[in-house]
Amino acid sequence: MHTSPSQPTGPVSRIARRKAKAGCEACYEAIVRGMFAETRHFPGFLGADLIPPSAPDTFYQVVMRFASQADLERWDASEARQAWHARLGTVADGDPDYRLLSGLEAWFSLPSAPMNHPPERWKMAVLTWLGIFPTVSLLLYAVAPLLADLPFLARTAVITGLAVVMMTWLVMPRLVGLFKPWLTRAKTN
Numbered sequence: 001m002h003t004s005p006s007q008p009t010g011p012v013s014r015i016a017r018r019k020a021k022a023g024c025e026a027c028y029e030a031i032v033r034g035m036f037a038e039t040r041h042f043p044g045f046l047g048a049d050l051i052p053p054s055a056p057d058t059f060y061q062v063v064m065r066f067a068s069q070a071d072l073e074r075w076d077a078s079e080a081r082q083a084w085h086a087r088l089g090t091v092a093d094g095d096p097d098y099r100l101l102s103g104l105e106a107w108f109s110l111p112s113a114p115m116n117h118p119p120e121r122w123k124m125a126v127l128t129w130l131g132i133f134p135t136v137s138l139l140l141y142a143v144a145p146l147l148a149d150l151p152f153l154a155r156t157a158v159i160t161g162l163a164v165v166m167m168t169w170l171v172m173p174r175l176v177g178l179f180k181p182w183l184t185r186a187k188t189n
Helices: 025-039 069-077 079-091 103-108 121-142 152-184
Strands: 012-020 045-051 060-066 092-102
Touching: 012 025, 012 069, 025 045, 025 060, 025 079, 060 069, 069 079, 079 092, 121 152
Parallel strands: none
Antiparallel strands: 012 060, 012 092, 045 060
16 A cells, blocks of 8 residues: 555544443443453454543544554454444444544643643653654764764754654654553642
8 A cells, every 4th residue: 555745654642432222321431341352363462451431421532543544444444344343333433433543742732631641840850851862862972973974963953853763663662552541640749
C-alpha cells in the first residue's frame, strides 16, 4: 500500500468515541474486549484501551494503536473488523466519531477518564529530556563529525531532523510504554 505525503508513516493511534445503548453497557464492553483479543493477531497491532464514560450518558473511548497507517488500514479492511463493528452496532447508539493521532502527539494525547488523567506537564518534560539527551548526544558523537564541512545551520538542521525522526519513531514509543504507569499516575495531595 502506497503512503501519501500527508499520511502518517510511523505509529498511529485512533480514538473512537461512541455511546452504548442504555442498559447495554456491559455487553458493549464485552464486545470491545473481544475485538481487542482478535486484533492482537493482526500485524502491526501495538495495543488498545477501553476507557469508560466519565459520566452517565456520555461516550466510551476506544484507543487502538498500530505500527503504521498501512497496518491500521489492513485492520479496517478486514472481515474480522467488519464483523466486530456489526456486533457493536447492535448495542451502540449511533456511529463512532474517530480521531487519528500520529507522531509525538499520539504518545502524549491520552484520552481523559476518571482514573486515567493526562500526564502532568513536568512529567512530559522530564520524559522528553530523557529521550532527547541520549539521542542528541549519540548524534553529536557519531554524526556531527561527518558533517564538519557543512555550514553551522546546515549541520544543525541535519542533527535536529535526525533527532526528531529518532524521537518520534524509536525513542518516545519505547519510553512512554516503559514509563506509562508513572506518566498516568494521579498526583497525591
